[in-house]
Amino acid sequence: MREKIAIGTAAAAAALLANNLYQMFMVLPDEALQGAIYRILFFHAPAALVGMIGYFVALTFSILYLSSKNFLHDSLAASVVEVSLVFSVVNLVTGSIWARVIWGIWWTWDARLTSALVCVLIFFGYLVMRRAIEEPTQRARLSSALCIFGCVDVVIVYKSIDWFRTQHPGPVLDFRTGGGKMDPAMAHIFWLNFLAILLVAVALVLVRTRQESTAREIDSLRRLAHTAA
Amino acid sequence: MTSAIELAGVWKFYGDYAAVRDVTLNVEEGSCCALLGRNGAGKTTLLRILAGLSSFERGSAQLFGVSPRQAHAGFLGHGIGVYEDLSARENLHFFARVAEVAQPESIAAEWLERVGLANASDMLVRQFSRGMRQRLALARTFLHTPKILLLDEPFTSLDDRAIAMLSELLVESRRRGATIILSTHQLREAMVIASHVALIENGRLRHAGERTEAMLDDPGLLYRLHA
Amino acid sequence: MTSAIELAGVWKFYGDYAAVRDVTLNVEEGSCCALLGRNGAGKTTLLRILAGLSSFERGSAQLFGVSPRQAHAGFLGHGIGVYEDLSARENLHFFARVAEVAQPESIAAEWLERVGLANASDMLVRQFSRGMRQRLALARTFLHTPKILLLDEPFTSLDDRAIAMLSELLVESRRRGATIILSTHQLREAMVIASHVALIENGRLRHAGERTEAMLDDPGLLYRLHA
Amino acid sequence: MKTIRHALLIARKDLALELRTKESLNAAGAFAIVILVLFSFAFEETEQIKEIGGGLLWLVFAFAGALIFNRSFARELPNDCLDTLLASPLSPASLVTGKALANFVMLLAMELISIVIFGIFFNVNWTRHIGELSLVFALGTWGISILGAVFGALTVNLRLRELMLPIIIYPLLVPLLIAAIELTKLLLSNQSMTPNDFLWTKLLIVFDVVFTALAMLLADTILVN
Amino acid sequence: MKTIRHALLIARKDLALELRTKESLNAAGAFAIVILVLFSFAFEETEQIKEIGGGLLWLVFAFAGALIFNRSFARELPNDCLDTLLASPLSPASLVTGKALANFVMLLAMELISIVIFGIFFNVNWTRHIGELSLVFALGTWGISILGAVFGALTVNLRLRELMLPIIIYPLLVPLLIAAIELTKLLLSNQSMTPNDFLWTKLLIVFDVVFTALAMLLADTILVN
């Protein structure tokens, strides 16, 4: 059943992406100031948003694990972090490329960029630590705690453009500015592509969770064997 | 009789190895239960569960109706739980304060006297012999007159006098109503002190009941019965 | 009879406390000497001197005519001397190589079998129970069939079977000519195994001689004689 | 109240142990001195140094901190003292707070020595805004200390503990370090504060409060099996 | 011969203890990234960074080294393993050498990862003089490692611990670090060597030889009570 949901989500994501790509390159005109390169926005910002949403989902699962001690929540948290990390890296890389074109540099240490990088480092550390702990309960317990601490930084990433004057542009998306900063046609494609990327992320999480729970089933079967003996 | 300690269907897994298997055990208030079992049977694991130091997967554990973490039993483990770089007196002061004892200084001095370390009270623990450490650890455990005592091989490294001293401490603790579980391989000493015995084998409880006269005469009896 | 171990007028000071006072002791080759004494008497200090781990101020110590540092006796101290994060097998491999044993792998496997850890040989020591550690430490000590064995409370935490196993190991070692000194508070076991006994009190040697029949019947005899 | 009393108990015990053995103070102190000496060689121009002085100092503190925090819970491992404390009426939250307090005092001592040496070597007068500077140091150091205590507890049983601790705490510390660096730079170069700089102070305070609160909440989870 | 065999034995054991899994490489990599990022935060302009790259790298190595060396003999303390080794036919000199070897391997792995990351972050091409650079790294790292091993031995020894020797040992590293920094700077900036620079190389070699010899000679004194 879960497999079918995963396949379904992946298929929907692929269809939506194809449509979006067509719209982006064939329908929308070049932007006035930036030319063709602005289209990277359609991947850059959604990747960042999906990543950040993911960390909060992982936060939720971590808290759930701590209250329920249900390992399913732990493996969900871990797979969500893994997938979010991928999208955060996509955000960094696309941002870097964009920066190279628009600003002429790959990187600068402004608040948004710095905090985004730190966020990647924190959750990379999360994965490294998980791998270093063998005992399942200990791993779940400690990584849940780390996830909660890490999410504080996600807030900083999100708010950094409000708090500091940065090289990185300030808020433009409607839900933060109250609307009006983005062309409606662009905003439409933007949100469609956000949805597509979100679906990709969900599909990836489903696959990862399935792997994790299979591993857990094998584990508990082995326990059962011992119990019988 | 009320049960001071109640274990019901407790399982504890390390990875996929079950170190404690479906253990159900009630220890009456005021009794002294000797927990016996061969190396690796699961005695330490069980005592750590009762001290709230180890989680377990299934079943329930209660001490006087509350969870082990809230019961604050007096616990003496394989590691003796005193600081190497503090003196004996400093150690006892510290643990007396942690346990919120009324007059930490005088209580500490009294216990140093009782366990025979009065002369060595200002030496650092790292300068102690093995037996002196164990005595200090005993003082640390009994200091705040806990209602439940969990002692893992408390006789280790004690000389004849210290064994007598510990036996006396245990008798006195029972007299004031404390409940005791102690694990040990020194069957002879255990049988003399215990009112009850429990035998654990490969994580399973094989026997639990009163200590009989026959066991007193032949400490190895229980092992042979369940061979 | 030749003396395997010769101590002459040895004094050991910790600061200004004399932990060993003018000890003169000869242990014959092939004998098994039980070193008795109350907590803090100086047993561990004496054994550490013989193992070359502790310097001393006056007197001389020789094992087979050479200094303790060159004699490389098999030493088992209070700390058990195995690595927590290596498996039992890896520990024995390592120590077999350190001792330059001919076939480390097969010797290690053989000893794991002997001390009853064959099933647990790939577990890390940190997952062992206290008694399993002690068994591993015994294997580590006996592994390279040393000519002199210095055992500090080797019975600690061993169950009845392991005590029997150790007794057998000791008998076998003596049969191949090894000389043994062991300290212990388990007088009964000690008397059965020992051919000689030595009593140390406050750092002074109070008694040294053969183990008599009377001691076998009444293990506490020696202490009472020198009370 | 009880938590605070217990925390002070732990902190006092840790400081007594540390003063007796000097395990981490020696290592951290020596290390701080070496870094400062090396840097005075690496930058021959003192002008440069003044500019990056703030960064340099906080980097040294962060590094010395790692050496101190690695020991803070490791000190409870011999003889299973940690187990004894966990079985006692002491709450995990007070244990973590106590460790943080001890870390705080040790790190602050280290910082005092470092800044004196820094002032001498690089010819910087740091006494002009000593009040504000103390505040910045105190706020920054508390943040480092509480995180060091929490993650010292979290990593105490891990292999490669020494590397794991910096991997985890440094990224979390970055916002705090940046704020502290900016403020220190400002105060060392004798400029007056602008509204933007108050933002940094606010960030420091928020950081301290948030992480202290999280530490209290999660102490149980982290320490109890 | 025997000393070398024994030293290898010890080194292999130590590496096995610490690096059971390939996760340890992950950890080392993460550590290097985090530290380098921390540095770039502290010193914002990348231009500056390029100039001080050599100093930066060796500072990271010294810090990682401090973390590694603190463990090297401390690893022998639980269960009194050190006693067991000292009572065995193993000589103290081989013990110190073995520890130094293990330190050397761990530190070198860290350095390799660090320089790769450094190259990417700061856009420095370090492959041009890779032969000479390897030599400098090897010489410098051996010096740090052998001193680190001696330092580790000193700190576990109860008799010597209070003597504040660590504070002396660390500054001893300064000449070596300066030499390594100068040479690295040179090689990274793609200049050719002048006779003056050979002096640095010679200093490195002399340092290594002298300290290794001293370590061998003093191993007994340091380790045996």
Ligand code: HEM
């Ligand atoms: C969580 C992280 C991030 C989010 C949510 C985010 C979001 C956005 C958004 C919404 C825009 C469009 C602004 C506009 O069109 O006016 C944008 C532009 C941009 N972002 Fe990001 N971004 C993030 C991180 C990064 C990073 C890490 C980099 C660089 C490595 C970066 C580089 C850029 C560049 C170069 C632009 C275009 C700038 C310009 O038009 O002048 N961003 N970002």
Ligand SMILES: Nc1ncnc2c1ncn2[C@@H]1O[C@H](COP(=O)(O)OP(=O)(O)OP(=O)(O)O)[C@@H](O)[C@H]1O
């Ligand atoms: N951390 C761990 N990981 C895996 N297995 C463990 C761990 N701790 C204990 N065990 C296993 O659990 C079993 C019970 O151990 P426990 O320490 O409770 O035994 P014990 O009855 O106290 O033995 P002893 O008399 O030797 O002290 C042993 O087989 C041991 O190998």
Ligand SMILES: Nc1ncnc2c1ncn2[C@@H]1O[C@H](COP(=O)(O)OP(=O)(O)OP(=O)(O)O)[C@@H](O)[C@H]1O
């Ligand atoms: N490092 C030290 N510094 C000062 N005194 C010490 C030191 N080590 C041991 N002592 C003292 O030396 C005396 C003898 O200690 P030792 O460990 O040899 O006793 P023991 O006979 O082995 O006792 P136990 O049966 O308790 O193991 C004790 O009084 C002890 O306090």
Ligand SMILES: [Mg+2]
């Ligand atoms: Mg046990």
Ligand SMILES: [Mg+2]
């Ligand atoms: Mg002793």
